[in-house]
Amino acid sequence: xxxxxxxxPTLSVQEGDNSIINCAYSNSxxxxxxxxKQESGKGPQFIIDIRSNMDxxxxxxxxxxxxxxxxxxxxxxxxxxxxxSAVYFCAENRGPKAAGNxxxxxxxxxxxxxx
Amino acid sequence: GAxxxxxxxxxxxxxxxxxxxxxxxxxxxxxxxxYRQSLGQxxxxxxxxxxxxxxxxxxxxxxxxxxxxxxxxxxxxxxxxTQQEDSAVYLCASSRSGVAGGFMGGEQYFxxxxxxxxx
Numbered sequence: 001x002x003x004x005x006x007x008x009p010t011l012s013v014q015e016g017d018n019s020i021i022n023c024a025y026s027n028s029x030x031x032x033x034x035x036x037k038q039e040s041g042k043g044p045q046f047i048i049d050i051r052s053n054m055d056x057x058x059x060x061x062x063x064x065x066x067x068x069x070x071x072x073x074x075x076x077x078x079x080x081x082x083x084x085s086a087v088y089f090c091a092e093n094r095g096p097k098a099a100g101n102x103x104x105x106x107x108x109x110x111x112x113x114x115x
Numbered sequence: 116g117a118x119x120x121x122x123x124x125x126x127x128x129x130x131x132x133x134x135x136x137x138x139x140x141x142x143x144x145x146x147x148x149x150y151r152q153s154l155g156q157x158x159x160x161x162x163x164x165x166x167x168x169x170x171x172x173x174x175x176x177x178x179x180x181x182x183x184x185x186x187x188x189x190x191x192x193x194x195x196x197t198q199q200e201d202s203a204v205y206l207c208a209s210s211r212s213g214v215a216g217g218f219m220g221g222e223q224y225f226x227x228x229x230x231x232x233x234x
Contacts, residue, residue, distance in 0.1 A: 008155060034222075043119070043206050043225030044158070089157055102148065102171065103223065105157035 008087065010110040019077040021109045023090030026071065032093040034103065035064060035075045039086045047075070047088075077111075085113045117141065119226035121207050127232045128197055136192045136229045140209030147190050148210075148223060149182055153203045161205075164190065197233045204228040 013019045025033070031052040036044035050057045050064045050073075057064050063076040073090050087110050091103040120139045128134050140147050149161040160174040164184045175181070179197075184190040194201055208223040 036225075041227070043208075043227050046222050046224070049222065091158075102160045102163050102174070103150075103158070104160065105150075107157045 008108055008110045010112060012112045012114060013080050015082060015113050015115050016079055019075075019080045019084070019111060021075045021077075021088050021090075021111065023073040023075075023106050023109075024071060025073060025090070025092050025106075027092065027094045027104075028068075028071065030092040030094050030104075033064070033066060033073050034091045035062075035073075036089045036091060036105075037084075037086045038089060038108070044089060080111075080113050082113050082115060085111055087111075119207055119209055119224055121205075121226040121229050123229060124227065125230045125232075127234060130199060130233055131196055133193065133195045134197055134231065136194075136205050136207075136231070138190045138192070138207030138209075138226060140188065140190070140207070141224055142188075144209035144211050144224075145187070146210040146212060146223075147184055148208045149190070149192050150206045150208065151203045152206055152228070158206060161192070194231075197231075199233045202231055202233045204230050 011019060011021060034049040035047040037047050038044045048057060048059045048062050048064050050066050052068060055066050061078045065074045075088060077084055087108045089108045090106045094104050119141055122137045126134055145166045147164045150158040151161055152158050162175055162182045163171040179195045182190060182192045192205060206225055206228045208225045210223045
């Protein structure tokens with residue numbers, strides 16, 4: 001899906017620098033969080049996830065940090081590349097496990113990588 | 116391997132007409148989700164199917180919206196008497212299980228979406 005968003009916050013980053021994308025959530029009962037990347041005309045693509053019993057998880061060039069005290073989630077991208085240009089969404093699972101895995105998405109942050 | 120596919124990729128319809136959107140999940144995935152993404156917005160949950168259980172319809176915005184999943188595989192989202200505010204990208208996702216937690220098989224894989232425009 002296309003994300004031409006007049007109100008999307010935008011992060012401009014120089015190629016090779018690190019990017020940090022932030023997300024606040026409101027439901028203290030949320031126990032599972034995910035970051036998705038969405039390129040223009042495509043569906044969201046899973047990047048990394050984290051459970052509420054963790055405060056940090058690392059993947060390839062990405063790290064997710066979870067601060068439950070202030071209900072804050074961040075995604076760090078190391079050595080940002082032009083292919084990282086996209087809209088990034090955080091998502092949380094708010095319901096109990098019995099309610100399934102439906103996700104509540106944040107509004108998204110557009111990342112623009114400058115060569 | 117084949118991912119989630121959706122059809123049509125684009126649909127333009129007149130206000131008041133009914134539309135059907137199709138989703139083919141990844142083979143073997145038991146859970147299927149529909150989301151809606153309006154212009155400049157995040158994704159809004161619509162409905163969730165898990166195996167043979169009754170679907171979770173809590174996100175459907177009105178009774179004009181319905182969905183079914185036949186044989187535990189293909190799903191169709193139907194919007195009756197479409198309105199202009201229904202214009203959005205409709206995204207389908209599937210996961211191996213319906214349990215929250217990607218490392219428990221709950222990671223959701225999204226299709227490319229269907230862009231619906233109601234004129």
